[in-house]
Amino acid sequence: MNDFSLGGVREIDDIDGIAERRIASRSIARMGTSRELTPQQSTERSIIHRSDVARPEVDAFRELRTRLLATADGNFVTLVAPVSRGAGGSFVARNLAAAFAFDDSKSALLVDCDLRHPSQHTTMKVDIPRGGLIDYLEDLGSDIAPVLYDTGVPRLRLLPVGRLRENGVEYFSSFRMRLLIDSLRSRYPDRYLFLDSPPVNGGPDARILADLADAVVLVAGYGKDTPAAISRAAASFDPAKFAGVVFNQGV
DSSP states (O other), rough: OOOEEOEEEOOOOOOHHHHHHHHHHHHHOOOOOOHHHHHHHHHHHOOOOOSOOOHHHHHHHHHHHHHHHHSSSOOOEEEEESTTTTSSSHHHHHHHHHHHHHHHEEEEEEEEEEESSSOHHHHHHHHOOOOOHHHHHHOOOOOOOOGGGGGTTTTTEEEOOOOOSSHHHHHHTTTHHHHHHHHHHHHHHHHEEEEOOOEEEEHHHHHHHHHTTTTTEEEEETTTTTTTHHHHHTTTOOTTEEEEEEEEOOO
């Protein structure tokens, strides 16, 4: 089991292919935002931001980004799963996605998969008039583009939940969901996806979502989740995908 440390946290190719990647990279580099957040606005939304002053929490997410990148060849899908509600899984998912978007050659897509208690669009203060993930999955004739929202962070988009649902099993195990994740990743070779999961101990959703991911990051609340609970949660995932545990303190 790998352990990660965050700020405020404790530890427990052919020619055609190269050309396509270069074109995609240039497109991503131009992927800006209509309203880039100020440092104060980022803080209000609990989003890390770049600055000239070294900050432990930013460096920690960059280190986590580096570790994940070192384990993969190409872009990937990361499931961020809290052990229990209140552990800070959404905070880690949001800021890990932001850390990837810091790189001008990469883009990130944050997908809120907590169907009962979605929080990303509220925390990030993103209006979602066109709905989100569930609206897309239920409307077979819909396009995904209208529900990928600008967050104010360059190269970071949000796919919110949209309509609330009690049970995610039928949605997350559907062929349409798998096809969506595959297409979102493959459209740009430098796009990284982050799935913000419901708690592992709250039902089967996190385990089902893990089938769609290449890597799983488990988030434990420091002083909240017991070693036994963390071990049980970690055992829910394929060891080949399990990247490690982030201990989050007070977020």
